[in-house]
Amino acid sequence: MEMYSKLKKDGFIRQRQDNYFSMRAVSTAGYFTSSQLQTILNVADTYGQGYVHITSRQSVAIPFIHLDNTEKAKRMLNEGGVEVGAYGAYVGAVSACQGNRVCPSGLVDTFELASKIETRYNNRELPNKINVGVAGCPNNCVRVQQNDIGIKGGVVPHWTADKCNYCGACAKVCRAGAITVDSINKSWTIEADKCVNCGRCIKNCRRAAIAGDIGYIIILNGSVTLPIIFNVDEVLNAMDSVIEFFVSNAKHGERFRVVFERDFDINNISAKA
Numbered sequence: 537m538e539m540y541s542k543l544k545k546d547g548f549i550r551q552r553q554d555n556y557f558s559m560r561a562v563s564t565a566g567y568f569t570s571s572q573l574q575t576i577l578n579v580a581d582t583y584g585q586g587y588v589h590i591t592s593r594q595s596v597a598i599p600f601i602h603l604d605n606t607e608k609a610k611r612m613l614n615e616g617g618v619e620v621g622a623y624g625a626y627v628g629a630v631s632a633c634q635g636n637r638v639c640p641s642g643l644v645d646t647f648e649l650a651s652k653i654e655t656r657y658n659n660r661e662l663p664n665k666i667n668v669g670v671a672g673c674p675n676n677c678v679r680v681q682q683n684d685i686g687i688k689g690g691v692v693p694h695w696t697a698d699k700c701n702y703c704g705a706c707a708k709v710c711r712a713g714a715i716t717v718d719s720i721n722k723s724w725t726i727e728a729d730k731c732v733n734c735g736r737c738i739k740n741c742r743r744a745a746i747a748g749d750i751g752y753i754i755i756l757n758g759s760v761t762l763p764i765i766f767n768v769d770e771v772l773n774a775m776d777s778v779i780e781f782f783v784s785n786a787k788h789g790e791r792f793r794v795v796f797e798r799d800f801d802i803n804n805i806s807a808k809a
């Protein structure tokens with residue numbers, strides 16, 4: 537049993553076939569370089585059965601590694617610059633979309649944030665695993681609310697009266713119905729509680745009358761949304777609070793969701809260091 541638990545920590549999960557393991561290569565935010573992918577394929581060809589399985593958390597599983605080859609397969613992956621993902625009670629590899637490096641709608645750099653999260657909590661043992669997802673904007677293509685901790689890029693719009701001609705384009709594109717423009721009486725209003733921080737009004741104003749502060753929206757357990765935070769360090773501080781809450785309240789082996797639903801108090805979460 538001790539051997540299996542060490543193998544699990546090393547990224548190998550036991551298969552139903554005796555002495556065979558599925559090995560996990562992890563990405564940061566879903567990125568692999570072409571050379572890393574080549575290494576993964578080489579391992580699959582050399583030690584597996586020539587195929588891989590893409591996991592739901594943006595990792596690559598290489599099945600059918602024989603017990604006798606686990607060390608060799610791991611070495612080949614590491615030498616090709618691929619990280620082997622530990623299975624267990626950790627902050628798992630962060631799932632993310634491509635964010636503002638690629639996506640025209642992206643507001644934040646998902647790769648940068650995912651890398652910082654992984655570095656910060658690397659191999660820290662927890663009562664159970666915590667899943668984290670990051671989306672570059674409120675379109676939320678990676679459905680961050682399905683994670684224990686979800687983070688979305690968002691923007692808070694600010695309007696400048698001098699530049700506005702009350703054309704109403706911003707109100708038309710706002711799917712949340714948060715903006716009201718009265719072109720006759722020359723008034724522009726926003727209902728902040730309706731705004732979902734998508735930034736469409738900013739992009740569609742031809743007079744640059746709306747600017748925005750870009751930030752991060754944290755969603756805990758898919759159910760509690762924290763006020764938008766405007767810098768990465770404060771996002772990480774808030775995550776520290778969430779993780780300390782989990783560590784302090786979890787009974788051995790409890791999942792985050794169970795602890796959250798029983799003990800969570802938003803007053804214990806702070807973005808300040």
Ligand code: SF4
Binds near residue numbers: 634635672675677
């Ligand atoms: S969540 Fe936003 S940034 Fe990410 S892929 Fe979807 S539209 Fe692009």
Ligand code: SF4
Binds near residue numbers: 703740742744
């Ligand atoms: S789109 Fe720009 S100019 Fe037109 S009403 Fe909105 S803020 Fe004013």
Ligand code: SF4
Binds near residue numbers: 709711726730738
């Ligand atoms: S940011 Fe999006 S939701 Fe908020 S007012 Fe602008 S268009 Fe509407």
